[in-house]
Amino acid sequence: MKLSTRSRYGLRALVDLAAETKETDLSINIKTIASRQGISDFYLEQLFTPLKKSGFITSERGAKGGYRLNKNPEDITVGDILRSLEGDLSPVDCLSDTGATCGGSKCQSCVTKGVWEKLYAGINDVVDSITLKQLADDYLSAKETAL
């Protein structure tokens, strides 16, 4: 029941990106974000692929290239980001969009299914209630008070 490092690193990287480009709207390259966040740039590069595909960021290639946000940070929720990086947040496969079943023919009438549905809904409620803007603002104000 753990989130992967993809999710943890990816979210932190996007908060960084949103905060650092709040005014400027310049591109930031992978290495800068990775070193600031203390994570591998090779790895972070991988994580940005799905985030770009999902439309949360755009990129510019070549020297002086980099990434920037492609939406307003108030229009991106933590849930959006986690689902892009992690796949859907269902705690069991039989609820997933893929339509996988538990295997048993009794899957539809399984008593525990209701539990997983409630849990799934609870998870989504939390992560969809927090926007990237909120986190970026927290990040900036924490940085300020640290001075």
Added chain:
Amino acid sequence: MKLSTRSRYGLRALVDLAAETKETDLSINIKTIASRQGISDFYLEQLFTPLKKSGFITSERGAKGGYRLNKNPEDITVGDILRSLEGDLSPVDCLSDTGATCGGSKCQSCVTKGVWEKLYAGINDVVDSITLKQLADDYLSAKETAL
């Protein structure tokens, strides 16, 4: 972000045990539950060890032995069961009782920590709001209407 089969199988097995012994208070052996739930009895045996250690069930050895609930099903929550089988339900290690950190010295001031705390609380809220009794009753009434 998936629960293990330990949790899924274990919960189903306990619902079965609670429902089938609702009146009788007799012991039921592993093989009976396993075959009724369509899971491996060797595996289920393993899952009952932590559940026994947590005090949710007791056992009697030898011929005619088996397991029975050790508490009222209304006093056991889904959360209790999942935590016994899965360990704590924190979505990230840095919140766990073990006190592990993300590694970085900035762990305490990490902006995303608030997200994980809210998510952790949301998960626990859901699973602690459902008791084994509720599920056992559902199980029995579903069985009835199937006739």
Added chain:
DNA sequence: ATTAATTCCGAGTAAAACCGTAGGGATTAA
């Protein structure tokens, strides 16, 4: 006393997932 049924305990194992590393091509600014 013997047998059969059961829990109990520890080991082992195959497959999958996770976490990261690496190399080389394409693109662009300077």
Added chain:
DNA sequence: TTAATCCCTACGGTTTTACTCGGAATTAAT
């Protein structure tokens, strides 16, 4: 032309998962 950067694919090591197995201990029934 060069250096910086994104882009894409593949690979390797470690860890976790999901079982399987064998045998000892315990008990009821015969």
